[in-house]
Amino acid sequence: MIDFRYHLVSLISVFLALAVGIILGAGPLQGAIGDQLTDQVDALRGERNTLREELSEAQTEAGEQRQFVVAAGDQLVSGSLAGQRVAVVDVDEVGDGAEQAVLDQLDDAGAELVAHESLTDSWTAPDEATLRDTVAGGLRERLAEVDGEVVDDESSTAELLGAALTVALTDADPTDSSARSAEAQDLQGLLEKVGLVDVETAPEAPADAILLLSGGDTHADEAQAEDADPETTGMGALTTLAGAAADLSGAAVVAGPTAQEGDLVSAIRADDELVDAVSTVSGIESVTGQIVVPLAIAAQQSGTVDQYGFEEGATVLPPEPGSQDGDGSSQDAQGGASNQGDGQ
Template identity: 30%
Template sequence: MINFRYHIVSLMAVFLALAVGIAVGVSLSPSVDESILTQAQQDRDQVTALRAELDRRTRLDTYRSAYDQRTASLVLAGQLPEYRVAVVAMPDAPGSVVTAVSDAVATAGGRVVSEVKVASEVADPTQAAAVREAVAPLAVPGLTDAMSPATKVGWSLARAFTSKQMTTRDDYARSVGTTLTAAGLIDVRDDVDDYAQLVVVVTAATTTQPVDAAVTTADVELQTALKEQGGTADAPGVVVAGPNSAGLTGTDVGAIRATSPSASELSTVDVADLPSGVVTTVLAGKEQVLGRQGHYGALARADDALPTLPIR
């Protein structure tokens, strides 16, 4: 990720190279104009100033990270008392963010009952026929032929792993999960055999390469289906956590915020790659379970930095 620190280091390298070149030139040509010597000294002074600025910013980053981590447990305490949570990792979701979210759920008093990794084939337009065929044996209520492959997978995932009203997964839910796993559409790690009342979806980080719009659209279809399958009464809370502090272009979070009805149903967090963003993700999750939603973080179309505290 190219940031301010990157530019400082680059400038330092340029000034150092210039200073060395001037010094060598001076040593070879005693008659070099005095102004060049002056410029060389100015360049060395600039390098020193930039190095000091880089050190200052590094210390500030260290402070912010330490502060966020040490206050997280105080902010999170009791936010998800015995809440059952499923963590769904989209393709290319950073493992460190998935782990951080799971740990934050535990700190907040919740239980991660399922961890699901979605295969890249689900959103791949070239694999649409194969995905449809894999989901065809499932007779999930409400599943229709008109649905996109990604919507069908999201709808089936919701039936297999989520319920706001029931606790223990039934035999049919387990069979749906087994079918999706056997087809290679998901990879599942179940800690306990309970339904989740809250789903946290961790998405891919921001990239410098263009993202296929069809892939992003399919991702949003799956995430929206997780919320819609259960209907109004049994719909789980769904938060889409994007490790996207570098920007929203081509990201799931950016697409959700610009898409209807996803924008009014799902909650999003755009800074889940920061410790404070992980805390915000958990707070947004509690808000979702209570029947409210919002978009949080630092980037476009965010409603606020985080939900209003305390969350009741």
């Protein structure tokens, strides 16, 4: 049994240890600990000041580079699409700031915006498959007469709808190339009536090129529904539209934010066939990407298809319009050959 003397010894030991700690802390160790803490605080303060200066320098440099890009962009873009008619289609929700900046670049390039439309959710939604099938079924024979090479008995619903929208935006009157054909007007009215497209600027003239704008959220997961056809729903419907626009118009460009897995730009770049037919531009949230859009359209009209951006495998800048080699390749910004569709 532990008696009172044991408790007394324990208490004395505790107080002795406390007294020794106080003596050492206030005496020999005080200076060492204080100096060490002071040195650490001074080092952290110095690192903070250095990082603050580096951040300020980086911000200044970034601002100067942005000014250079804007100034250089004006010279690169100006007149690159002079006399060209462009139709813009929003495939999903595109940020107002980025979209307006792209439209401003098209204007600076001299392009005429002849139509601005947006796809509704009905274009990709799994629960609207019956609507799309019904509309496409009624269009098959009409579209085959317009361009039998693109549309035939084997064409899917997505291919038929993509062809219908492209014809509605690009088909010219046989007697007046500056006017839209009767078929184009009928198809446009039908797509609006069934709720597949919304119109912001009604088509005024046949387009020479189509720009598909994406905000990045293309509802790719919709195609994962159990009874959904991945080729005609969600991302499949959008990539098919891009392919149809390229086949029928001859110049189709898809532009969106910095590429990430699951977006439309990445889906096209991963498709071995589409990558040879459709140019893409990533990074439209930045001035650089916005400047590249009209240049990409101009390059595609000159026969150069490529993938533009700062991601690995992408081309930074389109070639100057018309600057092609004899073998059909173009010269990239560094002077090297950039073959059609080699941007992936």
